[in-house]
Amino acid sequence: MRFFSDNAAPAHPKVLEAIAAANRVDTAYDGDEWSQRLDGAFSDLFGTEVRAFWVTTGTAANCLALAALCPPYRGILCHRDAHIEVDEAGAPAFFTAGAKLILLDEPGAKLSPETVAAACEHIRDDVHQVQPAALSITNATEYGLLYRAAEIAALGSLAKERGLSFHLDGARIANAIAATGESLADVTWRAGVDAMSFGFVKNGGLNAEALILFRTELADDIAVRRKRAGHLLSKGRYLAAQIVAMVQDDLWLDNARAANAAAQALAQAAPKRLIYPVEANEVFLRVTDEEAGRLQAQGFDFYEWGPGQIRLVTSWDQEREALERLATAIAAL
Amino acid sequence: MRFFSDNAAPAHPKVLEAIAAANRVDTAYDGDEWSQRLDGAFSDLFGTEVRAFWVTTGTAANCLALAALCPPYRGILCHRDAHIEVDEAGAPAFFTAGAKLILLDEPGAKLSPETVAAACEHIRDDVHQVQPAALSITNATEYGLLYRAAEIAALGSLAKERGLSFHLDGARIANAIAATGESLADVTWRAGVDAMSFGFVKNGGLNAEALILFRTELADDIAVRRKRAGHLLSKGRYLAAQIVAMVQDDLWLDNARAANAAAQALAQAAPKRLIYPVEANEVFLRVTDEEAGRLQAQGFDFYEWGPGQIRLVTSWDQEREALERLATAIAAL
């Protein structure tokens, strides 16, 4: 039973239907009707004018955005456990032509203005040290914690004050919104975010993610960078159609709610083992190696995060039965 | 009626079926069963051990390969009309970190050993001039011409002699094989090719292309570069399954034969207007602006290539009726 990664889940049937419906002659690249609808669809969703680009990975979405926000010779402040630092194989340096990730530390991969400000203070303002140009956060964080709108706004204010661009890794933004009920606008552009990745693949998509620009003047730059990075697919309509399907009728929100609920079910089974509060669809538990082995022996598949820690990730399609069996198994450890 | 680009055609039904069949839980990234079958499937196809990687664009396939074959400070000999030079937005420079495309000229975007050798001779062998490290050709060429096995082998020998790696842009390799009946082995690794892109999207695929390494020792390098460029999709099974479907039962060859036959039908309608012999699925015609306008007025969609020239590209699904109408219309000009 899979609790390994939301990337292992299937695509939602509506996503497959949308691909099939797009299977007809249309203009190449992003000239098709679905691609043309993305700007409008996301502008409606965010309640402000945005520019939206399909890409196939979160890494591409994040790093294209970072490349537009940070010159090669400056740095991006982020958490030391941020996905862009630990799981993108150096893609930020590749896309930006060498910008430096300036690593900050704080529990749960969640940054506070104090930590960001202290890091800025620590950097000598001269040509010898790499000066920060951007701040990047992840919501939900890599440990499943959520930023509230006010928290992001505080980071956004600090960024503005210090002349930093503000990037959001939204691989699990749907889970964040589903959990807090806050508005997309409040946790993004109203809080000062300039550009973000909007994740769909972990949330029932097949292979389409979105890059959203609130600073719409960066769109031409991004369009060229996307092509140059080999990310302008010649039959882009199959990506755009997936995204349109996810955004329509709140499918993105429904899927995220289902995944979050599954995580809550697990959390309640082992409140004392939780390493972090369970706020989205990730559950980090303290278990001994022996206990982990017992769970695996019962057919549960998950990530051994580190000594004495496991990570469970729930998905939009998590079966009730498997969930109950795991909850029972954890409680019984 | 679409004669604009093979990128505008739909995906083949079997490709869609393969995607649907892959829509179940499986390992993330390229750990799934379809991805695991690619090396074997292509090794069988080529009759030698190869390493195969799915990516989503020909640009990614070409440029990842070039990055593995050419250091940042050297150059890649190619035709001045090569896709990597004129239609990839500088992606070769991005992926290689600055390698230079050294541009050669010859009719029909097809290179001969004489031209390549002369270009090498022209470069002073010192640290001031960029020294070539690789040769890249496209088969079928950007003007729909074909290299025969012996021609590629002659280029391969020259490359070997001069210490150049040899890259093949195979966006339309299927059309080439379908037309000549030569073996894949003979026009690739037996002729000295080190790495190639194998195009599927123009040939009935949805969004999966393959990068094939004959120098299998480059596989680890490519695997990291693919991830770093944001091209390691988290649900890679949907790409792998497409490719497996295309390779199975010679679907790639059947589709290419259909497209080639359609091009021949058009070529026969206007033998005197042909700018290049029609060997694959592209037809370049001499027509006046007025004539082009007349064709457009009849509902035919094509590319105005330059003053007095149009390009017609046929696809795997080209309808007989539209084809006959266009052939008639051209003949009637």
Next chain:
Amino acid sequence: MRFFSDNAAPAHPKVLEAIAAANRVDTAYDGDEWSQRLDGAFSDLFGTEVRAFWVTTGTAANCLALAALCPPYRGILCHRDAHIEVDEAGAPAFFTAGAKLILLDEPGAKLSPETVAAACEHIRDDVHQVQPAALSITNATEYGLLYRAAEIAALGSLAKERGLSFHLDGARIANAIAATGESLADVTWRAGVDAMSFGFVKNGGLNAEALILFRTELADDIAVRRKRAGHLLSKGRYLAAQIVAMVQDDLWLDNARAANAAAQALAQAAPKRLIYPVEANEVFLRVTDEEAGRLQAQGFDFYEWGPGQIRLVTSWDQEREALERLATAIAAL
């Protein structure tokens, strides 16, 4: 007797004196008194406010400027024989992180607005083709030809019209000014030039060149890029002092006049053999291999440019006797 390159000449005694005079304790990097005087000295020289940076090579000066003027994903229009294309080992791609040199052709490595405009027209305005962002010319050109102020102004107007930045490779700008008597202002910023390299090493300097910014708002960017490229010397005062000495009392102009006069003496010896008019300090002659051999046998050292062509370069210190002997030898061929 050396007619091989102005790089082979010694440094002028005043340059050595300036280095010796700077040999005392002072602030590191560019905080010293000589470095601090550069902006002022060049602002006086150009008659407008500029920002000036010492570097040690023309390649560094040119490519730092280009990096500030052209993003990684765009192109720089230049002559196919431009130094940045043929003699800088791909440095423009390195410094710009992959910008493309878009090569133009015209006699004598001298560009006209017509050629530049035609090249721009040829580029499809979409994300697939690399769009130009800058124009670069060399004055005196690589073949010793001069641009007049009006010619540069015409190029500058075109550049402005098309949104292109304008870079000048001034490795031999001193020779150009010495020859035409035009003002530095007229052939640079008044003609629309944004940034330039100002060569000293070929003109009696030891190892200091200058990068001049007319768009002074680029200074912070350049300062960081210089450091990042390893070009911020820790004892920069020895470079700055050289430049101050060259600029003072018109030493740069006196040296260039001497070199130009020497070239004229050679030109007059063989008016019918000249491949290009001799306008600065380079003389390209048509001679047979046998004739070239005869000159070499008499102890004259020069560059065999290509089949039947030799290049003679005169320097600030060219001895009258050697000059007369060579003039006589050429006339006697």
Next chain:
Amino acid sequence: MRFFSDNAAPAHPKVLEAIAAANRVDTAYDGDEWSQRLDGAFSDLFGTEVRAFWVTTGTAANCLALAALCPPYRGILCHRDAHIEVDEAGAPAFFTAGAKLILLDEPGAKLSPETVAAACEHIRDDVHQVQPAALSITNATEYGLLYRAAEIAALGSLAKERGLSFHLDGARIANAIAATGESLADVTWRAGVDAMSFGFVKNGGLNAEALILFRTELADDIAVRRKRAGHLLSKGRYLAAQIVAMVQDDLWLDNARAANAAAQALAQAAPKRLIYPVEANEVFLRVTDEEAGRLQAQGFDFYEWGPGQIRLVTSWDQEREALERLATAIAAL
């Protein structure tokens, strides 16, 4: 009185003499007689065949070496206070096209095999995380500590075992050798070092540093990279001559001994204030802001390192009188 930086000191008279002696016609770039002698001079010095390149900065020497040792998509293990991390403006990322510095921590910027091994263990061996390709240390360290031959050899063994290249930042290698009396061979190639920068500018040089390759097969790569980075000076003889002068008659060692002795004099004045043992030519002292102010008021110039810390750096020419006055002033605090 200057205790700010060894970069602020003048050049040694013999260095100036060497420059003057090189002031005659010779071949351009590195074809001159002095440049041609470098390989031999350093091979003698190290007791093994090496390849030596002049450059003008330690940043260039370090980062050219790192670029030859680490591909763009891998990482370099180094101390978080290493010069390449904190004082080179991101140059390693620029020269390597994006390699990552993987930061380690240990007192005094000195690394042990345990720390390096632990860092390696911490990195998941997959394509998502940046894998290390090289290890870089500085000797003397940024805090003036020394590695002994056996310590470097232990690091070298570990590097070999883990397939890491081994780079040494030798900005103050002269001070290290002068202090320990160990042989250059023992602390470099015999200990497994592959490439190093050899600093001269902080030690009485004017503007020439050396890059030394023990893996001589990298020489062609470095030669091209040096040119491409704008670091191949056209009159390289003035750099080579400086280096030859420094190496001859042990000038490099004499100068370093003088600087070290000066540091010892200061260290003895305030043994209880020392933050690190004084082993080379840097003295880090605990002083209050008020105390620092008192020293400044007496005309002593130094670096305020951080809260309650100052850095004093002594030079080859440190005057005895200033030294005694500072020692007295510190003792009197």
